[in-house]
Each structure stands twice: as C-alpha cells, then as structure tokens.
Amino acid sequence: LGLVATHLNIQAGECIKVKGKILPEAKGFAVNVGKDRSNLVLHFNPRFDSHGDVNVIVCNSMEDGMWGTEERETDFPFQQGDKTEICISFDTAELTVKLAGDKKIMFPNRLGLENIEYLSVEGDFAIKAIKFS
Numbered sequence: 210l211g212l213v214a215t216h217l218n219i220q221a222g223e224c225i226k227v228k229g230k231i232l233p234e235a236k237g238f239a240v241n242v243g244k245d246r247s248n249l250v251l252h253f254n255p256r257f258d259s260h261g262d263v264n265v266i267v268c269n270s271m272e273d274g275m276w277g278t279e280e281r282e283t284d285f286p287f288q289q290g291d292k293t294e295i296c297i298s299f300d301t302a303e304l305t306v307k308l309a310g311d312k313k314i315m316f317p318n319r320l321g322l323e324n325i326e327y328l329s330v331e332g333d334f335a336i337k338a339i340k341f342s
C-alpha cells in the first residue's frame with residue numbers, strides 16, 4: 210500500500226493536489242478519496258496495462274466496501290516515467306479531477322460527502338508532494 214492520510218477535513222471547493230512520478234514500467238496507480246478506506250467518493254485509477262485495460266482511466270466509488278458502477282475515460286494524459294500532477298476538488302454534486310493539458314474529468318459525488326477525511330495513493334507512483342489548498 211502507498212501513502213494513506215486520515216482525519217483530513219477537506220471542504221467543498223478546496224483542492225487536493227497530488228504530485229509525483231509515474232514509474233517507468235507502471236501498470237497502474239490509484240488515488241482514493243472519501244470518508245475512509247471502505248467509503249470512497251472517488252477511486253481514480255489510471256491503467257496503463259492492468260485488468261485487461263490499456264491506457265484507460267477507471268473511476269468508481271465504493272460504499273461500505275462495495276464497488277459502484279465504473280466510469281471509463283480513454284482520453285489518457287499519462288505516460289509511464291513522466292511526472293504528473295492531479296488536482297481533485299468537489300462539491301456535494303460532483304468531483305472534478307484536473308489533469309495535465311487542462312484536461313478535466315468529472316465524477317458524480319455518489320456518497321453526497323460534504324467533506325473528505327481520507328486520501329490514499331497506491332500503485333506504480335512515486336509521490337513528490339501532496340498539497341491541500
């Protein structure tokens with residue numbers, strides 16, 4: 210497992226910035242935000258080559274340990290070995306994930322969370338910085 214941060218109090222409109230380097234042979238990585246490890250308002254999972262997916266971003270939610278319905282994005286602004294920065298912000302209706310090249314991915318706030326207490330970063334990603342602003 211990678212970095213886990215708990216007892217956060219990120220409010221709507223604030224953003225969570227994750228900066229780091231994708232490993233050269235990366236198969237995938239994930240950024241998870243929510244209430245705790247079993248209640249994720251967003252599992253953001255770029256896949257270079259995993260679970261049969263090549264260069265697809267899989268987004269999902271998890272409620273009481275149960276995965277929701279996946280949403281997939283094939284506009285894939287990630288390269289193995291590259292540095293990258295991901296900014297996640299949210300309001301009660303949806304989350305916004307800002308990516309390189311002014312790309313934006315929206316995902317519904319299915320849990321209706323009013324604040325984010327939990328962040329984890331997993332997989333083939335070397336974290337440089339985490340910033341809450």
Ligand SMILES: CCCO[C@@H]1O[C@H](CO)[C@@H](O[C@@H]2O[C@H](CO)[C@H](O)[C@H](OCc3cn(Cc4ccccc4)nn3)[C@H]2O)[C@H](O)[C@H]1NC(C)=O
Nearest residue numbers: 236237238239252254260267268269276278279331332333
């Ligand atoms: C076609 C019928 C089967 O559907 C497949 O069902 C799989 C099992 O549910 C789906 O894979 C799961 O998708 C979830 C999101 O919907 C999560 O991504 C599940 O992975 C959780 C996880 C995180 N980690 C840590 C990690 C994360 C990134 C890289 C390395 C380790 N290890 N396991 C991942 O196992 C997979 O996305 C899904 N594929 C499709 C096309 O629907």
